[in-house]
Structures are given as C-alpha cells and as structure tokens.
Amino acid sequence: MAGPVSAGPFLFVNANLERLIALQRLDSAAEDARRRLAEEPERTKTLDGRLEAARQRVATAKARSTDNQSVRRAFEKDVAVHQGRLSKFRDQLMEVKTNVEYQAMQKEIEFAQSEVKAIEDKVLERMIEGDELTATVKRVETELATEQKAVEAERRAMAAELAELKASVERLGGERTELVRAIDPQALAVFELVAGRRNGVAVAEARDGICSICHVRLRPQVFNTVRRNDQLIQCDTCNRILYFSPAAPVATPDGVSQPAQ
Numbered sequence: 001m002a003g004p005v006s007a008g009p010f011l012f013v014n015a016n017l018e019r020l021i022a023l024q025r026l027d028s029a030a031e032d033a034r035r036r037l038a039e040e041p042e043r044t045k046t047l048d049g050r051l052e053a054a055r056q057r058v059a060t061a062k063a064r065s066t067d068n069q070s071v072r073r074a075f076e077k078d079v080a081v082h083q084g085r086l087s088k089f090r091d092q093l094m095e096v097k098t099n100v101e102y103q104a105m106q107k108e109i110e111f112a113q114s115e116v117k118a119i120e121d122k123v124l125e126r127m128i129e130g131d132e133l134t135a136t137v138k139r140v141e142t143e144l145a146t147e148q149k150a151v152e153a154e155r156r157a158m159a160a161e162l163a164e165l166k167a168s169v170e171r172l173g174g175e176r177t178e179l180v181r182a183i184d185p186q187a188l189a190v191f192e193l194v195a196g197r198r199n200g201v202a203v204a205e206a207r208d209g210i211c212s213i214c215h216v217r218l219r220p221q222v223f224n225t226v227r228r229n230d231q232l233i234q235c236d237t238c239n240r241i242l243y244f245s246p247a248a249p250v251a252t253p254d255g256v257s258q259p260a261q
C-alpha cells in the first residue's frame with residue numbers, strides 16, 4: 001500500500017468514509033498478495049528452465065567429448081593400418097631384385113610414412129582438443145551443481161513467501177469480514193459496485209482539485225465538499241469515492257500522483 005493515509009477521526013468526520021478507506025487498503029493488499037501468488041507457476045517454470053539449461057550444457061559438452069574420443073580412436077586405427085602396410089613394404093624391400101624396384105618400393109615406404117605422420121598429427125590435435133573438452137565438461141558440471149543449489153534455495157524461499165502470502169490473504173479476509181460489519185450497508189453497496197467496475201479500486205484521493213486515479217479535475221464545489229471528509233462524494237468521471245488528505249504531499253506540476261489506495 002503506497003501513500004500515507006492518516007485515518008484519524010479528526011480527519012474523517014464521516015466514519016463510513018474512514019472505514020471504506022480501510023476496506024480499500026485491505027482489498028488492495030489482498031489483491032497484491034493474490035497477484036503474487038498467481039505468479040507461482042511462471043516463477044517455477046523459470047527455475048525449471050534455468051536447471052534444464054545447465055543440464056543441457058553438460059549434455060552438450062559430454063557429447064562433444066565423446067565425439068572427440070571416437071574420432072581419435074578412428075584415426076588411431078588408421079595409423080595402425082598404415083603401420084601394418086609400412087612393415088609389409090619393409091619386408092618386400094628385402095626381396096626386391098633390381099635397383100628400380102628398390103627405388104619404387106622406397107617411394108611407397110616414404111609415402112606411407114608421410115601418411116602415418118599426417119594421421120598422427122590429427123590424433124595429437126584431437127588429444128589437445130580432448131583435454132579442453134574434458135575441462136569444459138568439468139566446468140559445466142560445477143556450474144550445474146552451483147545452479148542446482150541456487151535454484152533449490154530459491155524454491156525454498158519461494159515456498160516460504162507463498163505460505164506467507166496465503167496466510168496474509170486469509171488474515172486480510174478475516175479483517176475484511178470484521179470491518180464490513182461496521183460499515184453502513186448503503187455505503188458498502190456503493191463501494192462494492194464501484195470496485196466491481198473499477199478493477200477493485202473504489203476509493204480515490206482528491207488532490208489539488210484532481211481525482212488522483214482518473215486524473216480528471218473535480219468541479220470546485222465538489223472538491224470543496226470532499227475536503228471536509230464528512231460525506232461520501234463520488235468522482236463524476238470514475239465514480240470512485242473521494243477523500244481528502246491534508247497531510248498529503250503537494251502533487252508534482254505534471255499531475256503525477258500516488259497509486260490507488
């Protein structure tokens with residue numbers, strides 16, 4: 001509830017007006033609590049989403065690490081195959097009869113050696129990359145653990161807040177029942193009618209000759225009557241029940257006012 005409203009008897013000559021202002025406070029507080037309660041599914045979804053994103057980062061990092069290992073193993077098999085061919089060439093080299101054959105075989109061997117070297121370089125690249133990927137997996141796993149703790153803490157805080165909100169909705173409801181008993185039925189009927197049509201806000205402060213909620217200027221005679229706080233006067237434009245608070249701060253020149261009471 002924003003804005004100080006002194007509800008002392010010296011201010012509100014009309015007891016019903018004073019009680020309707022109190023009723024509005026209760027209703028607005030209950031409405032705020034209900035609105036906050038209604039945000040629960042969205043807040044839960046956001047927390048679930050944070051966890052899911054962290055889990056997804058771990059899954060992605062692990063998949064990349066696994067890919068890297070299988071590519072590396074495939075290259076290592078290639079190396080073995082080429083090594084096998086190399087040793088066969090070396091055996092054959094022993095059996096060549098002519099110099100030409102020898103040189104041809106030598107070329108084959110050199111080529112196979114360069115192949116092996118190229119693939120071994122690739123294996124090395126994958127090993128370096130693999131170290132980086134392993135480090136990434138560890139990092140995102142740590143991040144996931146941190147996120148799990150944070151989300152868990154937020155869930156607990158939210159559960160406590162929701163329990164408190166539910167209790168306050170109940171308490172406000174009880175206070176409302178009490179208060180309503182003391183209000184003149186006709187005054188209450190006006191309040192309920194306006195509240196039903198005006199988004200739950202049936203009471204408005206009149207400040208500087210203006211209805212602080214619909215911002216329409218009151219007729220001077222109406223404002224003068226409202227200033228006395230001795231009867232229920234409704235805004236001509238929004239129908240809200242008007243009151244005057246002498247203690248209220250002077251409104252800014254652009255007419256910005258306090259939120260609804």
Ligand SMILES: [Zn+2]
Nearest residue numbers: 211214235238
């Ligand atoms: Zn108004």
